[in-house]
Amino acid sequence: MDFIIFIVAMSALIYGADFVIKESERIALHFNISHFVIGATLVAFGTSLPEMAASMVAASQDKSDMAVANVVGSVIFNITLVLGVVFFISKKMYPKRDLFLLDSAWIIVPLVLFFLMVQDGVIGRVDGVLYLLLMVSYLVFLFNDPKADLGVEPTKEKFSWTKPILLLIVGFILTIGGANFVVESGTEIARTFGVSEWIIGIFLISLGTSLPELVVSLVAIKKGNAEMSIGNIIGSNVANFSMVLGAASLVNPLTVDLVATKYDMLIMIAASVALLFILANRLYNKAGAIFLLIILALFIQNALV
Incomplete structure (x- = not known):
C-alpha cells in the first residue's frame, strides 16, 4: 500500500509542479523575458x-537525512541524468550565452557554501537565511546582467x-500535498526494507x-x-541549495553526517566539476553526455549496494 501511496503522491507532486511551470513560463513570455532567464528562474523554481x-x-517531521539527501540527490540527478540525456539526444546545441563565463560561479558558490555550513554537522536557521539571500543575489544577477539577452518577442495571445x-494555486496545493504523502510513504518503505x-x-x-x-x-x-x-538545470541547482535547504532549515535545523554520506557528497562534487568542464569546453554533445552518465552509473551502483 505504501508503494501505491508513494507513486500517487509523487504523481501529484510532479503534476502540480507542471501547472506551476507552464503558467510561470506563459507569464514570463508575455512580459518579454529571455528563454535563458525563464529557464534559470521561473521554470527552475517551478521544477x-x-x-x-x-x-x-x-x-x-525532524527527518533531516531525508531533507538533505533529497537536495544532494536532486543536484546529482539534475546534472548527470537530465543533462546527460539532453546532451546525448540533442543533435545541435549552440547556446549563444557564454555559460562558463557568466554562470560557472553559480555552480560552485552554493556548493562551497554547503560544505562550509555543514562542517559543524548542522545547517541552522542563520545558514538558511544566508542561503535565501544567495537566492536573492542570483535573481538580481540574472535580471541586471547586460548580457542576459532579454530581447524576446512577447506572445500575441490575449x-x-x-x-x-x-x-498556480492548484499546482501549489498538489505539490505540497503530494510532498507530505511522499515523505510519509517513503519513510514506511524505508522501515519495511530496513534501509x-x-x-x-x-x-x-x-x-x-x-x-x-528532465521533462522540461x-x-x-x-x-x-x-x-x-x-x-x-543551473537555476534548479541554485534553487535546490539556496531555496530548498534554506527554507527547510528555517522550518527545523538540519543535521548532516559528512562521514556517513561521504561517497554521495563526492559524487555531487564530481558532477558539479564535470558540468564546469563541459561548459568551459562547450561539450554539449555525446562526449559530454557519456562523461555525465558514467558518474550517474557510479552513483546508482553505490546507492543500490
Missing part, C-alpha cells in the same frame, strides 16, 4: 518546488491573470522530484532551445 515541498515536510493564478531514510531521500525521492527538470529540458531541446534547458 524545484517538489524538492522544496518534500524537504520542508521532512524537516518539519492575456488574463485569472487562469494563471488559479492554476535508511538517507537512501530513500537520495534515491527514490530525489529521482522522482528531478523528473520535472527535453521539451526545451525539442523546440531547439538549448539555453532554457541548461539554464533550467
